[in-house]
Amino acid sequence: MPADIANPRLSWNLAQDVSELLEYHFMTNALLAGAIVAVIAGLIGWLMVLRRETFAGHTLSLMAFPGASSAALLGVPAAWGYFAFCGVGALAIGRLSGGERRAWSEESAGIGAVQAVALAAGFLFVSLYGGVLGDLENLLFGNPIGVSDGQVLLLAAVAVVALLVLGAIGRPLLFASIDPHVAGARGVPVGALSSTFLLLLGLAVAATSQITGVLLVFALLVGPPATAQAITARPLLSLGLTVVFGLFVVWLGLGISYFSVYPAGFFIATISFAVYVLARVLVAARAWRSYGRPRRPPAPEPSPSGVIA
Amino acid sequence: MPATGLPRRDGPAVELDGASVRVGGRVVWRDVSLTVARGEFVALLGANGSGKSTLLKVLLGAQRLQAGSVRVLGGAPGESSRAIGYLPQRRSFDQGTRLRGIDIVRLGLDGDRWGLPLAPPWSAGSARRRRAARERVAEVIEMVGAGSYARRAIGELSGGEQQRLLIAQALVRRPELLLLDEPLDSLDLPNQASVAGLVEDICRGAGVAVLLVAHDVNPLLPYLDRVVYLARGRAVEGPVEQVITSETLTRLYGLPVEVLRASDGRLVVVGQPEAPAHHHDRHAHAAAHGHSHAHAG
Numbered sequence: 001m002p003a004d005i006a007n008p009r010l011s012w013n014l015a016q017d018v019s020e021l022l023e024y025h026f027m028t029n030a031l032l033a034g035a036i037v038a039v040i041a042g043l044i045g046w047l048m049v050l051r052r053e054t055f056a057g058h059t060l061s062l063m064a065f066p067g068a069s070s071a072a073l074l075g076v077p078a079a080w081g082y083f084a085f086c087g088v089g090a091l092a093i094g095r096l097s098g099g100e101r102r103a104w105s106e107e108s109a110g111i112g113a114v115q116a117v118a119l120a121a122g123f124l125f126v127s128l129y130g131g132v133l134g135d136l137e138n139l140l141f142g143n144p145i146g147v148s149d150g151q152v153l154l155l156a157a158v159a160v161v162a163l164l165v166l167g168a169i170g171r172p173l174l175f176a177s178i179d180p181h182v183a184g185a186r187g188v189p190v191g192a193l194s195s196t197f198l199l200l201l202g203l204a205v206a207a208t209s210q211i212t213g214v215l216l217v218f219a220l221l222v223g224p225p226a227t228a229q230a231i232t233a234r235p236l237l238s239l240g241l242t243v244v245f246g247l248f249v250v251w252l253g254l255g256i257s258y259f260s261v262y263p264a265g266f267f268i269a270t271i272s273f274a275v276y277v278l279a280r281v282l283v284a285a286r287a288w289r290s291y292g293r294p295r296r297p298p299a300p301e302p303s304p305s306g307v308i309a
Numbered sequence: 310m311p312a313t314g315l316p317r318r319d320g321p322a323v324e325l326d327g328a329s330v331r332v333g334g335r336v337v338w339r340d341v342s343l344t345v346a347r348g349e350f351v352a353l354l355g356a357n358g359s360g361k362s363t364l365l366k367v368l369l370g371a372q373r374l375q376a377g378s379v380r381v382l383g384g385a386p387g388e389s390s391r392a393i394g395y396l397p398q399r400r401s402f403d404q405g406t407r408l409r410g411i412d413i414v415r416l417g418l419d420g421d422r423w424g425l426p427l428a429p430p431w432s433a434g435s436a437r438r439r440r441a442a443r444e445r446v447a448e449v450i451e452m453v454g455a456g457s458y459a460r461r462a463i464g465e466l467s468g469g470e471q472q473r474l475l476i477a478q479a480l481v482r483r484p485e486l487l488l489l490d491e492p493l494d495s496l497d498l499p500n501q502a503s504v505a506g507l508v509e510d511i512c513r514g515a516g517v518a519v520l521l522v523a524h525d526v527n528p529l530l531p532y533l534d535r536v537v538y539l540a541r542g543r544a545v546e547g548p549v550e551q552v553i554t555s556e557t558l559t560r561l562y563g564l565p566v567e568v569l570r571a572s573d574g575r576l577v578v579v580g581q582p583e584a585p586a587h588h589h590d591r592h593a594h595a596a597a598h599g600h601s602h603a604h605a606g
Contacts, residue, residue: 050407052403140558170424171416182395183480184371185371233408238407
């Protein structure tokens with residue numbers, strides 16, 4: 001028998017608490033949407049961290065503001081606005097940041113310019129709308145408990161598209177991310193892949209902000225990948241751990257928030273941070289313990305033959 | 310047998326005939342003719358800005374010639390990119406790059422193949438191919454002597470260790486031609502000598518033609534078949550003892566240049582105009598060259 005929604009109680013019996021959670025449609029929707037988002041944010045965030053494009057990711061997350069305000073103005077669901085503006089923002093960043101021959105200063109200037117104009121557009125839409133954006137708090141901090149069936153379907157569709165594209169371009173994208181010059185010489189279209197990745201990043205950011213809100217997207221986009229990359233340099237294991245950490249963070253955060261009076265976004269971001277810090281501490285402790293011991297026998301350098309000074 | 314699946318064509322590894330290149334209105338070099346035979350080890354020398362990397366770009370098909378002709382492995386440049394191992398100018402991986410050396414080498418093998426990254430274990434019929442790929446990667450890592458550190462994150466490795474893994478990456482597809490852009494740059498002297506020796510082993514052992522861009526010929530002296538020297542938009546090619554002489558370099562630079570031989574066999578070039586310190590000067594300099602060539606031609 002479902003407990004009182006207004007006053008859920010933790011029974012300290014895990015199985016009973018979980019089954020209580022799953023009795024509510026809004027909770028299953030939240031857990032489902034959270035899982036979808038954890039997977040795509042994790043995988044795409046893993047590449048974002050590897051490519052050092054967190055500034056682009058941050059700017060794309062702010063696209064939710066013009067996205068939501070234009071959607072309010074047009075009277076369409078906010079999610080449509082999110083996805084539309086994230087896509088446009090990704091294309092603009094791709095054009096302005098120089099593609100293949102990117103220099104960091106040029107790239108960040110281009111992204112900064114896109115960020116400013118997007119926020120300005122959002123401001124304009126809000127004044128045209130003539131009122132206060134109703135769900136400003138949801139926009140900023142997310143509202144996983146309010147995820148509708150339609151939103152779950154939309155997220156699932158976006159995730160399928162993103163995973164298919166990622167599967168098709170994954171290997172050349174990894175090559176171009178880590179080693180653009182050699183990849184280019186091998187005929188990999190480095191510039192086109194860079195733009196495609198920004199589009200994927202836009203999708204992932206828009207999807208994530210449905211759950212965590214604009215301000216907390218990095219809790220899922222950066223936290224789990226950075227944790228996994230701190231632990232291992234093996235790519236497949238790292239990607240696997242990213243998904244596991246993402247699911248852990250989202251589900252635990254949603255579960256705790258159900259039994260608490262505090263919002264889910266807070267728990268998700270805090271758990272994500274805690275997992276990251278814990279991993280860094282464990283890695284540092286491992287390095288500290290092996291400090292002083294040779295990590296490997298010194299490589300036998302071939303004796304320098306020929307002429308040296 | 311090349312593993313590239315392409316029919317191996319006849320003809321020398323590299324053949325430039327009367328080639329000229331212009332980049333952004335500036336003539337980089339003109340009327341350059343040179344041949345690198347199969348299995349030959351040739352160094353490409355010259356000061357900064359003399360157009361060494363541009364020459365490699367021409368061979369990769371990334372830069373068009375203004376005049377003359379170029380053939381690479383018997384075909385047009387860019388046609389046989391699968392049979393070329395390319396090591397771009399000194400790049401080092403950021404300390405935070407969390408991929409292993411072995412993954413970097415593996416990307417050299419099949420990083421340009423579309424599909425899932427590092428094929429999932431359940432993909433049918435790929436077990437044999439995966440094993441062959443793993444064995445090939447292990448083989449080249451052994452060949453460059455990187456076995457003891459190939460499983461560590463690439464960002465944690467020293468410059469010399471990274472360079473060996475990058476050479477392994479360039480080798481992993483059994484190329485017929487290796488284009489190495491300053492592989493010895495920013496290595497310490499013992500590492501310069503051992504990487505030069507490694508390249509020679511690869512060249513002789515696998516019959517791979519090597520064109521290696523270098524600043525300093527000394528670490529390479531015991532191994533080279535020939536050198537190509539680029540200066541003032543022109544090139545001279547030949548054996549070391551004919552090219553790196555006071556006479557030839559003085560003629561090439563149009564300035565008095567002296568080549569001294571130290572008692573240990575090292576060559577010291579005195580009076581060679583190095584690249585000017587300021588970019589501004591360098592462009593003015595280059596423009597002046599372009600101008601004089603235009604008149605000469």
